[in-house]
């Protein structure tokens with residue numbers, strides 16, 4: 001279970017909190033979709049969850065491990081797919097994955113099978129020996145997903161994972177995330193694509209100006225919003241007060 005309590009973050013040069021008293025709990029085996037307009041605080045929250053940013057206040061725990069006091073074991077439980085993956089571009093994809101396997105101490109006897117399986121699933125097997133510098137954005141995105149899943153983390157956190165993926169790759173990733181959660185792991189991802197959240201998530205969190213406006217299932221959200229609000233897009237626009245685009 002992932003549990004955040006009263007998280008706050010303000011960047012040095014800003015007048016408002018980027019994340020403002022955010023608390024949420026996500027049970028194991030769930031897919032949590034994190035939605036919000038541009039600048040709402042999604043990436044800031046994710047960077048705190050993965051340990052790249054320190055919260056000004058608040059606590060984060062996963063399966064009883066505190067992100068501050070048990071930092072190493074906490075981080076060992078997490079796979080992270082950033083919004084813009086960064087690689088040592090001169091490495092081949094296989095060298096990168098071997099490097100990740102070394103860092104996460106993935107056993108020699110399982111790592112090859114796992115790399116083979118994941119790269120086959122994400123249709124990257126034929127390009128594993130190529131230098132990452134030759135990869136397209138979508139291929140880098142797939143490599144980042146493979147690297148994150150390689151150590152079999154109990155918690156997978158993805159920042160806008162569908163961006164840059166073609167429809168087939170996007171479909172494959174959605175199936176992968178579903179089966180990953182069904183195996184008892186927790187998936188947390190941010191997206192602007194409301195349809196993706198609707199198709200994939202058990203639980204949604206909607207954030208605006210750093211504050212969590214809603215957290216619950218889509219069905220609860222629809223019930224709370226009352227009659228006449230048919231789809232998530234309409235609900236989302238109403239909640240975040242973005243207005244309907246003309």
Ligand SMILES: Nc1ncnc2c1ncn2[C@@H]1O[C@H](COP(=O)(O)OP(=O)(O)OP(=O)(O)O)[C@@H](O)[C@H]1O
Nearest residue numbers: 011013014018036037038039040041042043044045
């Ligand atoms: N490095 C930074 N320095 C200063 N302010 C920042 C920094 N990163 C983000 N912010 C500010 O914090 C707030 C939240 O930004 P964040 O990137 O977390 O939003 P987001 O929901 O991920 O947005 P998007 O959907 O556009 O990626 C915004 O007001 C943004 O301007």
